[in-house]
Amino acid sequence: MSDTIAEGDPIPAFTVESTSGQAVSADDLKGNYSVLYFYPKDSTPGCTQEGQAFRDLHAEFDQLGAKIFGVSRDSLKSHENFKCKQGFPFELLSDPDESLCRAFDVIRMKNMYGKQVQGIERSTFLIDPQGRVAKVWRKVRVPGHAEEVLGVLKSLSGA
Numbered sequence: 001m002s003d004t005i006a007e008g009d010p011i012p013a014f015t016v017e018s019t020s021g022q023a024v025s026a027d028d029l030k031g032n033y034s035v036l037y038f039y040p041k042d043s044t045p046g047c048t049q050e051g052q053a054f055r056d057l058h059a060e061f062d063q064l065g066a067k068i069f070g071v072s073r074d075s076l077k078s079h080e081n082f083k084c085k086q087g088f089p090f091e092l093l094s095d096p097d098e099s100l101c102r103a104f105d106v107i108r109m110k111n112m113y114g115k116q117v118q119g120i121e122r123s124t125f126l127i128d129p130q131g132r133v134a135k136v137w138r139k140v141r142v143p144g145h146a147e148e149v150l151g152v153l154k155s156l157s158g159a
Contacts, residue, residue, distance in 0.1 A: 004105045005125070009133050012103040016071075018091040019079050024069065026131060033066040033134070033153055034127040038106045040120045042074045042082035042092075046142050050122070051086055053146035058089045060150055064157050069093050071100060072120060106138075124149055128156070 005012070015025040029036070037054065039047040054061075054068050061068055068090040074082070079092035093100065101107050101120055108121040122142075126135040126149060135152050137145070 005133055007133050007136055011127055011131050011133060014100050014103055016093045016095055016100050017076055018093050019076065019083050020091055024093055029127050030131040031129055033129060033157060035066060035068045035124060035149055036071060036127060037124040038071045038101060038120050039122055041072060042078045048086060050142045051088055055086065055088050057146050057150050064153055066153055071095055073098060126152060
């Protein structure tokens with residue numbers, strides 16, 4: 001697919017609402033490293049484990065000046081409940097119209113209980129301070145993923 005975002009590409013322009021009540025745009029990701037992780041649904045087992053892993057390593061990401069953002073199609077209300085319940089110290093971005101998901105090409109056909117449905121393919125993008133994609137992970141498996149992202153960030157940032 002020619003519109004798939006790849007390493008070295010500038011991130012697409014976007015503006016979405018976050019759990020802080022502030023709009024977050026592509027420009028907000030410039031100046032520091034940022035982690036944009038896309039996940040299927042709030043409060044499901046794999047998505048909870050992934051968020052917890054980023055939460056547990058948040059201090060290390062923060063020491064490197066990196067911001068973490070979780071993205072799904074869930075509502076801000078759902079995100080706020082999820083964030084509060086899990087104690088996430090980072091923002092969750094609501095993308096109900098899938099504009100951000102489609103810009104990063106993470107919407108895929110998936111099998112759900114024997115039916116074909118469109119859903120988010122668990123994917124993570126490490127964005128460099130210039131607003132370019134430094135690293136892409138697609139079809140993410142949760143165990144060890146946040147640690148791998150942190151390791152790549154450390155090597156890129158010279159930490």
